[in-house]
Amino acid sequence: MNSAIRKSGAIAAASALMLALAACGSNNNEGASASSEATASATASALASATASSEPTAKPDPVTVSYIAAASQLNYGGIKDLIAKWEAQTGNKVDIQAIQDDQYDNLVKAKLSGGGDIDIFFGAYAKYDVPNQLLEISGEPFESRLNDIALASMKYADGKIYGFPSPMALSSWGAFYNKKVFADLGLTPPKTLDELNQTLEKIKTADKTPIYFAAKDGWTMLQHRNGVNGVIGGEDPTIWDKLNNNQIGWKDIPGFLEQYKQVEEWSKKGYLNKDLLTATYEKQQQMLVKGDAAIIFQGAFVVPELLKIDPAAEIGFFPLPNTDGSQTIALTGATQVYIAKNSKHAEASKDLLRFLSDQAQVQSYLEISPGVSAFKDVDVSDKMPESLKEIQNIVNSGKLSRHGDEAYIVPLPYDDMVAAYSELLAGKITAEEFVKKNDDMFRKNAKIAKIPGF
Amino acid sequence: MHHAYKKTYYPVYYLIPILLIFTVFYLSPALLGLLYSLTDASIKTSGIRFVGLENYRLLFSDGGAFFVSIWNQFKFAILDALGKTAIGLLLALLLNRKFRGNHFLRAMIYVPIMFGTIMIAIIFNYILSYDGFLNNLLSGIGLSALTRDWLGSFELAMYSVIAVDIWVGVGWSMLLILAALQSVQKELIECAEIDGATPLARFFHITLPSIAGTLNLSFLLSIISGLKAFDIIYAMTRGGPGHATEVMSTFLVKSMSAGSIGYPAAISVLQFIVITTAAMIISYFSNRRESAS
Numbered sequence: 001m002n003s004a005i006r007k008s009g010a011i012a013a014a015s016a017l018m019l020a021l022a023a024c025g026s027n028n029n030e031g032a033s034a035s036s037e038a039t040a041s042a043t044a045s046a047l048a049s050a051t052a053s054s055e056p057t058a059k060p061d062p063v064t065v066s067y068i069a070a071a072s073q074l075n076y077g078g079i080k081d082l083i084a085k086w087e088a089q090t091g092n093k094v095d096i097q098a099i100q101d102d103q104y105d106n107l108v109k110a111k112l113s114g115g116g117d118i119d120i121f122f123g124a125y126a127k128y129d130v131p132n133q134l135l136e137i138s139g140e141p142f143e144s145r146l147n148d149i150a151l152a153s154m155k156y157a158d159g160k161i162y163g164f165p166s167p168m169a170l171s172s173w174g175a176f177y178n179k180k181v182f183a184d185l186g187l188t189p190p191k192t193l194d195e196l197n198q199t200l201e202k203i204k205t206a207d208k209t210p211i212y213f214a215a216k217d218g219w220t221m222l223q224h225r226n227g228v229n230g231v232i233g234g235e236d237p238t239i240w241d242k243l244n245n246n247q248i249g250w251k252d253i254p255g256f257l258e259q260y261k262q263v264e265e266w267s268k269k270g271y272l273n274k275d276l277l278t279a280t281y282e283k284q285q286q287m288l289v290k291g292d293a294a295i296i297f298q299g300a301f302v303v304p305e306l307l308k309i310d311p312a313a314e315i316g317f318f319p320l321p322n323t324d325g326s327q328t329i330a331l332t333g334a335t336q337v338y339i340a341k342n343s344k345h346a347e348a349s350k351d352l353l354r355f356l357s358d359q360a361q362v363q364s365y366l367e368i369s370p371g372v373s374a375f376k377d378v379d380v381s382d383k384m385p386e387s388l389k390e391i392q393n394i395v396n397s398g399k400l401s402r403h404g405d406e407a408y409i410v411p412l413p414y415d416d417m418v419a420a421y422s423e424l425l426a427g428k429i430t431a432e433e434f435v436k437k438n439d440d441m442f443r444k445n446a447k448i449a450k451i452p453g454f
Numbered sequence: 455m456h457h458a459y460k461k462t463y464y465p466v467y468y469l470i471p472i473l474l475i476f477t478v479f480y481l482s483p484a485l486l487g488l489l490y491s492l493t494d495a496s497i498k499t500s501g502i503r504f505v506g507l508e509n510y511r512l513l514f515s516d517g518g519a520f521f522v523s524i525w526n527q528f529k530f531a532i533l534d535a536l537g538k539t540a541i542g543l544l545l546a547l548l549l550n551r552k553f554r555g556n557h558f559l560r561a562m563i564y565v566p567i568m569f570g571t572i573m574i575a576i577i578f579n580y581i582l583s584y585d586g587f588l589n590n591l592l593s594g595i596g597l598s599a600l601t602r603d604w605l606g607s608f609e610l611a612m613y614s615v616i617a618v619d620i621w622v623g624v625g626w627s628m629l630l631i632l633a634a635l636q637s638v639q640k641e642l643i644e645c646a647e648i649d650g651a652t653p654l655a656r657f658f659h660i661t662l663p664s665i666a667g668t669l670n671l672s673f674l675l676s677i678i679s680g681l682k683a684f685d686i687i688y689a690m691t692r693g694g695p696g697h698a699t700e701v702m703s704t705f706l707v708k709s710m711s712a713g714s715i716g717y718p719a720a721i722s723v724l725q726f727i728v729i730t731t732a733a734m735i736i737s738y739f740s741n742r743r744e745s746a747s
Contacts, residue, residue, distance in 0.1 A: 109713060275583075278583050278606035411713070415708035419693075419695075419700075422694055428608060447512060448494075448717050449713070
């Protein structure tokens, strides 16, 4: 009898395992959507006048395209209106799914992995199994309209393009400062580390917070890291290739350690806000605009938020200083918008993204949410606030490096990075320990992500 | 009159439904987890390769963060259980006396356990933030020297979260102990009073021994609950600042950010071993105590 129980248990266990493994193996359904392509293929024709695509041969049945965006992205540039315009022109529908920002990546990965119904989504090549999950779209007209950095960022390691550029402004990172505080104290934007430290001391003496960090949400704190990557990428443009090939590690980059020695010093000398580990992004903005804090390290996307608090706020920008004052900044490539390889509406999705990246729509988007354009045929400098003009001037001067998260192929160990940054800012670890942790966590992630050479 | 009892044997196939449920929902996931922990499975790449103990090696070479999370989990569980039981005892002793508002106070103390954890975490994030209610209150009554960044301090964050969890769960311990107190023999107490025993002597020599089993139960159940703690910690601090409030489950959740399946599976296997071992030790001592009493 016991034997019978054991046998039936073993059979049930084996059956369950086989079912589970079969389910796991069912993801490799390349080309599963081929049949549906034909249905939607003529959708593009309805947009011929707006997008210069080919003439229609027959009006297709309307389709519904799923457009999965991070919730915050949908607040800018009148993007929903642009999508509505495309819907009106084509008769197709767009199912806009707004996902909470911090859950976005995991949700998209889960949908892709599970073969879920997904057409259009955002991201970076490092986050996906590019050839197997993303639709290749090389040869689209936007290629000749992108600036060099944006075009380079659109190309995957195999030289092919798997995404459309979003009309969003390019971002850059560095120090945003309150011009009135600087003017009242007789300060000018520092270029070297020595100048920066003298500036910080004078601000502290004036009883203001020299640098305000917001680490309640880790990502706001990590904008400083993006600025640091701009500095080291400017000091050695080959740095990302060397790191990608595992020829060097982070601890082998002197400029990287130098930047974090500064952070260690800021913590020791009391240049940072006391509530940095629970301060919010919103409070950081308010402190800068009010002039209680003098400097924050952020991305260019903070500027509209600062001006919402006080449209008359005088905000300036300077790149993160380094030893020789070379003043380079990292510039993102265009935000990439992908079509799932197994999308059932690939042609309609392409058509929508062609429409959103054409000159008229990009111009419209950037006039509402001004910033540095990825497109050579769109320029909204005259509509930019002062700090963004300062970034545009640096872009025009060519003192640029690629954005680290786009150039570096190892996925960011986000939570480990947030923990290490918190420890450094709180004075719990030294700059040397931080750099070693940084090196270790990226190596571990490279192994987990199965990146060759690690 | 003598009753003849006869043992009845039921057919073994009666067990098949429960065996199937157990296999599909418990055994298979556990076995799959164990298998995945030995592979490089990932939601980012197709194809699975056997990598032996590589995921475990990566975990142990992770700068000790996993061991910190184990230590924090036990620290949380033990302090949380001690707090709930000790404060629960004091509250039960108070509410065991008859006074006006007694029942209202009991309900008030028990109410937090009925609130959603995330809601509690959001409220306490506001109360304990640097410019939140608690610090404003302290400043308002002239105790600004006591203001702290309760959730942002590496030294205080764990104790802040434990305090909130005690506030949530102490009502349950209190009710358990209150029930035990009400079953203490009144005659014994009265005899001791007549013999001139002081209130403290009556408590230590009569009341406490009478409710020791319940205190033990409250402590052990709170420990087990603490070893599983995740939601309140993740919602309040996400395991931070740094790794100050990192416990095994928050460590596991964070390990998923790279898209790997094998590495988190290795963590969950070790978590299973740690918690099962702890539960077996607790069960051993609990059983020994029961058989001794």
